Amino acid sequence: MGMKFETGMLRAYFIAGTQDIKDKTKTLQEVAKQAMEAGITAFQYREKGPGSLSGSARNVMAADLREMCSDYEIPFIVDDDVELAIKTKADGIHVGQKDERVAKVIEQVGNDMFVGLSCDTKEQINVASHIHGISYLGSGPVFPTGSKADADPVIGVDGLAELVKASKLPIVAIGGITEQNIKELPKTGAAGVSVISMIAQSDDIFRTVKVINETFKD
Template identity: 85%
Template sequence: MGMKFEAGMLRAYFIAGTQDVKDKNKTLQEIAKQAMEAGITAFQYREKGPGSLSGTARDEMAADLREMCSDYEIPFIVDDDVDLAVKTNADGIHVGQKDERVGKVISQVGNSMFVGLSCDTKEQVNIANNIDGISYLGSGPVFPTGSKADADPVIGVDGLAALVKVSKLPVVAIGGITEENIVELPKTGVAGVSVISMIAQSDDIFRSVKVMNKTFQE
């Protein structure tokens, strides 16, 4: 059994894969380790898109990151890949609306890991409210983002607040979040923020993570 889900895990949630490392002098492991050292509350391995790893290289990277998360006692979450999640003994798995159907994922991972689901509309949130076995929702993109080629239309701060209002589950914001605009998010009622480039391309990871944790203090 992996780590039990708690809403506090969503406070400073870092999502990354090798494709998000733009500085060729850094490795994903180095960036992730710094982020963990700085106090992120969850890490999601999302290896997708041009330049991403596959096969053995991806499995080895996942195993490395998994071990790091265990050392820092934060949940290791895998994006959308049940086989990899099972192989790495992940704490959680995150599923998108376009990925494998969440019901199927829940039946596959059962009680061994928690499940997060991306929901960007009220209809999607209402459906999620009635599914047993989901722990949290990821909603966005709140702001325009460069990290996902297939990003959906921006929902904005008000759109995010409206989703939080109807959700029975804790919500983590995603999409285009920066150290400047993050201050607009606590009032929406989200439990925290998930970011890719705000950490992966930060010039000071300690500062960036500190901003996340301070903005969403218990």
Template identity: 75%
Template sequence: MEMKFETAMLRSYFIAGTQDIKDERPLEEVLKQALEAGITAFQYREKGPTSLTGSQKLELGQRLKVLCADYQIPFIVDDDVDLAIKTRADGIHVGQKDERVTSVIDQVGNQMFVGLSCDTPDQIQVANQIAGISYIGSGPVFPTGSKADADPVIGVDGLAQLVKVSKLPVVAIGGITEDNITELPKTGVAGTSVISMIAQSDDIFRTVKTMNQTFSD
């Protein structure tokens, strides 16, 4: 039974891989806390010099998928069609520098929904013409330390412009904190996707509650 995409899934969207957990806790433990706290989506993004590969990456992905399924929250894989299919992911997220989104849509068919990163109005205009994309991830809104290859910061105004151009719901990403998240609802985004805001939070329940309250209907 595949999970249908809903815009509400973008409200509090947690992205993480083992490289994002800076203490001794296993990723599963952090994810379980985030699920308990009320995140609306999880993306498994295992990237970087210390990240898992091969069977370790697959086995962890399978365990994380089961956890998400227990809470009926979508399990999304970052840019790895093979892993997404093997873990029976609910969605896959593709970046502009990754495999072309049209080829990903062809490969996953109706098995899962597809998200695409877009940081310029031109990229969004292209995405508007492609059938099979469910949502857009836009940013970085603020300066970020989580991604070594992050694009230039677009700011709150830049984000608002992208939302205006997009026919699809947009989730904000990049440098979002409990202090600056309140600037985002006015842009028209559906929610925020964060790595360190949850992965390095001193109180995951408080953090996720802040995310959900900021974007409550």
């Protein structure tokens, strides 16, 4: 049984894979460790796209990051890959609308881990609210983003606020969030932010994570 889901985990939620570390003098492990040290509240391993690892290299990386999350007592979440999530005894798994259907994932991971789902429209949120076993939703992109090649149309701050209002589940905001525009997000009612490049490409991870945690303090 993994860590039980708590809404507070969504406050400073860092998503990364090898492909997101643009500064080649650093490894994903180094960046992740610094982020954990700085106070992130969750880590999602998302190995996708050009420059990402596969096969045994990916398994080794996942095992490393899994162990690190245990040491720092933060949830280890795997993006989309049920097998890898089970293999690493992840605390959670995150699925997108285009990935395997969420009901099937819930069936496979059962009570062993919590499940997050990407929902970017009210229709998707209505569907999700009738599926038992989802813990949280990820909604966006709130702002224009460069991290995902297949990013959906931007929903904006008002769009995010509407989704939060429509949802019974806690929502973590995603997409194009920076130290400047994050200030606009607490008023939407979102539980926190999930970020890739804001941390992965930060020139000072401690400062960046502090900004997130202070923006979303209770």
